[in-house]
Structures are given as C-alpha cells and as structure tokens.
Amino acid sequence: MLDIPVGSFFEFLINWLTDNLGGFFDLITVTVKTFLVGVENLLLFPHPIVMIILLAALAWYVSGKGVGIFTVAGLILIEGMDMWDGTMETLALIITAVFIALVLGVPLGIWASKSKTVERIVRPILDFMQTMPAFVYLIPAVLFFGLGEVPGIIATLIFAMPPAVRLTNLGIRQVPEEIREAALAFGSDNKQMLLKVELPVAMPTILAGVNQTIMLALSMVVIAALIGAGGLGQPVVEGLQRLDIGLGFEGGLAIVILAVFLDRVTQSLGDSA
Structure with missing residues (x-):
C-alpha cells in the first residue's frame, strides 16, 4: 500500500511557519490580546448590577419582555453562583473572535458572491474548516501563539467563521434580479448597488450568519479552556478533571444562560432587519 506522509508534511509546514514567521505571529498575539483586554476591562469595570440592567434593557428592547426578564433572572443567577467574572471573560472572548471572524468573513462572502471563481475556491476551504474536529485547531494555535486566550480566540474564529462567509454570499446572490435592474435603471454604480441595494436586502441572511457564528x-x-483560554470553560474543565459535578454544572449552566441571551438578541436583530 502507498505510504503518504500527510501528517509529516503538515508538521514540517507548521514548523517552517513557526521558525520563519515568528514576528508576524507575535504581532497578531499582541494585537488580539490588546483588543481582548480592552473588551474585558470594559465589561468588568461597571458593577455587576449595572451590567445586568444594561444587558437586560438591551434584551428587552431588541427581543421583548420575556427575554428581558430571562436575562435579569439568568444574570442574577450567574452572579449568585460566583461566575460573573468568568462570564464577562467568555463574553469578551466571543466578542473578539466574532468581530475578527466578521471582519474577515463578510468581505470574503461579498467577494465570493461577485466571482464564481472565488466561490469555487472558497467553498472547499469552508467545508474543511467546518468539518475538521475542533480539537485539531488547538495544535497549530498553540504552536503559533502559545497557551492562553489568544490561541483560544484564533481557534474559535477559524471554527466559527464559515457561516459568516456562506450566508453573506448566499444573501447577496439571492437578491432579486428585479431589484438590481431597478437600481441600474436609476443609475446606480457598483458601489451604490452593493451598499444601498444588495447589502440592505441581504441583511436578514447576513445577520443569520452572524447568529450562527456566535453560536459556534x-x-x-x-474546548478553548483546555489551552488556557479561561472564562466559563475553565470551571467545566476543572469539574471534569476533579469529578466535581457541582462546579461543572454551574459553569455549564452559565454558558447556557449566556448562549440563550446572545441567540435571542441576534435572532431578533435578524428578524427586524
């Protein structure tokens, strides 16, 4: 049988990148870490009661009374379980990873919607990113960026970015041709067509991609907590390691509350777009 050393080639590639592009990865580490620390400080600076009021008001305004009440009750429970700092750290990690994923993914989706060649190239890469087991992303992330929050963010954004690209591409391609023809008849150029016609019409689909990116x-x-990303994943990992059912359940419950809050708010934004 043929012996194809795929693993050896990948290991060689990772080692070559580490040896030759160390400065580039250090720059990414500093940039991402600076942004993350800024978001963490912004979320942790106010008193928890102030943050609970602000987040509940946001949920009430965007998603309605029921989600607002759930947000108040859920966040008070998180504070009562002494999981507040971990929750804000996790929220900061998600905001950072999703922000970078959208900055990269939405323009790539727009480009793919305008070029069949780009779409044919991007589609198998996205398939690879979505189907590769998430644990595998931790290996190069640790080799490039060390342990801590930054490799966790990098692995998270790689895993979570495909829906942003796919649904941006899909949303723009599904803009009715009649709308495009009407815009052209009124003298729209390519920039106006994209910014004033295609993106507004495709916005519900794009926001669905944002929602899926956040959930992923x-x-x-x-998984990111396994390489020192901290946040709510840490008590779950510690509960597994020490067989501490209570600690693990509290961390998991806090993740569920945060997930429901983010899901309902982003879904409502998509529905109202």
Whole structure:
C-alpha cells in the first residue's frame, strides 16, 4: 500500500511557519490580546448590577419582555453562583473572535458572491474548516501563539467563521434580479448597488450568519479552556478533571444562560432587519 506522509508534511509546514514567521505571529498575539483586554476591562469595570440592567434593557428592547426578564433572572443567577467574572471573560472572548471572524468573513462572502471563481475556491476551504474536529485547531494555535486566550480566540474564529462567509454570499446572490435592474435603471454604480441595494436586502441572511457564528464561537468555550483560554470553560474543565459535578454544572449552566441571551438578541436583530 502507498505510504503518504500527510501528517509529516503538515508538521514540517507548521514548523517552517513557526521558525520563519515568528514576528508576524507575535504581532497578531499582541494585537488580539490588546483588543481582548480592552473588551474585558470594559465589561468588568461597571458593577455587576449595572451590567445586568444594561444587558437586560438591551434584551428587552431588541427581543421583548420575556427575554428581558430571562436575562435579569439568568444574570442574577450567574452572579449568585460566583461566575460573573468568568462570564464577562467568555463574553469578551466571543466578542473578539466574532468581530475578527466578521471582519474577515463578510468581505470574503461579498467577494465570493461577485466571482464564481472565488466561490469555487472558497467553498472547499469552508467545508474543511467546518468539518475538521475542533480539537485539531488547538495544535497549530498553540504552536503559533502559545497557551492562553489568544490561541483560544484564533481557534474559535477559524471554527466559527464559515457561516459568516456562506450566508453573506448566499444573501447577496439571492437578491432579486428585479431589484438590481431597478437600481441600474436609476443609475446606480457598483458601489451604490452593493451598499444601498444588495447589502440592505441581504441583511436578514447576513445577520443569520452572524447568529450562527456566535453560536459556534460559544460551542468552542470549553474546548478553548483546555489551552488556557479561561472564562466559563475553565470551571467545566476543572469539574471534569476533579469529578466535581457541582462546579461543572454551574459553569455549564452559565454558558447556557449566556448562549440563550446572545441567540435571542441576534435572532431578533435578524428578524427586524
């Protein structure tokens, strides 16, 4: 039988990148860490009661009374379980990873919607990113960025970015041709067509991609904690290691509350777009 050393080639590639692009990865580490620390400080600076009021008001305004009440009750429970700092750290990690994923993914989705060649190239890469087991992303992330929050963010954004690209591409391609023809008849150029016609019409689909990106990022919380990302994944990992059922359940419950809050708010934004 043929012996194809795929693993050896991948190991050689990772080692070559580590040896030759160390400065580039250090720059990414500093940039991502700076952004993350800024978001964490912003979320942790106010008193928890102030943050609970702000987040509940946001949920009430965007998603309605029921979600607002759930947010108040859920966040008070998180504070009562002494999981507040971990929750804000997780929220900061998700905000950072999703922000980077959208900055990269939405323009790539727009490009793919305008070029069949780009779409043919991007589609198998997205398939690979979505089907590769999430644990595998931790290996190069640790080799490139060390242990801690930054490799957790990098692994999270790689895993979570495909829906942003796919649904941006899909949303723009599904804009009715009649709308495009009407815009052209009124003299729209390519920039106006994209910004004033295609993106507004495609916005519900794009926001559905944002929602899916956030949910996939949340699913990486516990996995990222294995390489020192901290947050709510840490008590779950510690509960597993020490067979501490209570600690693990509290961490998991806090993740569920945060997930429901983010899901309902982003879903409502998509529905109202």
